[in-house]
Amino acid sequence: MSWKAIFEGIQSFTEDVLFIPLNALRSEELDNWWLANSVSWILMAIGFVAFLYWMKQLKTFNDNNEEDKTSTSHPYL
Template identity: 55%
Template sequence: MKDFFYAIQDLFVDTLFAPFDALRALELESWAGANVLSWIFLLIGSVAFVYWMLELKKFNDNGEEDKSISSHSYL
């Protein structure tokens, strides 16, 4: 059973976290290089937010939104 847990440790530490070790080494060289992954996620999130807001506006302009004022039955 001990070998099973060591195998899981080896999988995560040596294989799956290897890209993060490379980013940690890059952190010592430049701030921008270390934060490039954060900027990519921020860009993806911003694009998704703008897309979602445009879709909501499209449905609102078409009048497809149910704007009746009533609460759910469980409230």
Template identity: 55%
Template sequence: MSKFFYGIEDLFVNYLFAPLDFFRFMDSWWGANSINWIFMIIGFVAMVYWMGQLKIFNESGEEDKSISSHSYL
């Protein structure tokens, strides 16, 4: 069973996270954290889009908001 976990370690350390080793040795803080900022911007844009979609469906009045909408309630 230990070989299974060593295989998972090898996959992540040597293959999937290998491109991130480039950012570890940069002298610039902004350069090293650029990938984090990109993910934060993508997440923020996705959240704004999702909130906009929720607002559209909330204003259209399509959803059944009654308390007895489910049989177990």
């Protein structure tokens, strides 16, 4: 078995199995815009929630003065 066969197997699995839901949505693209873009909306919502969580954690660490704010990356600074 060669490396080329391994990568072609990964390609085949990805295109034939993992992309089945996306291929189904692609066929609905002209009929229903909201359904065709549902994956994008879901990923945007996940990113927005993750961003809010990240900002909350940064505020928590900033309020507790746990962050090291000394600049020691370059001695000439």
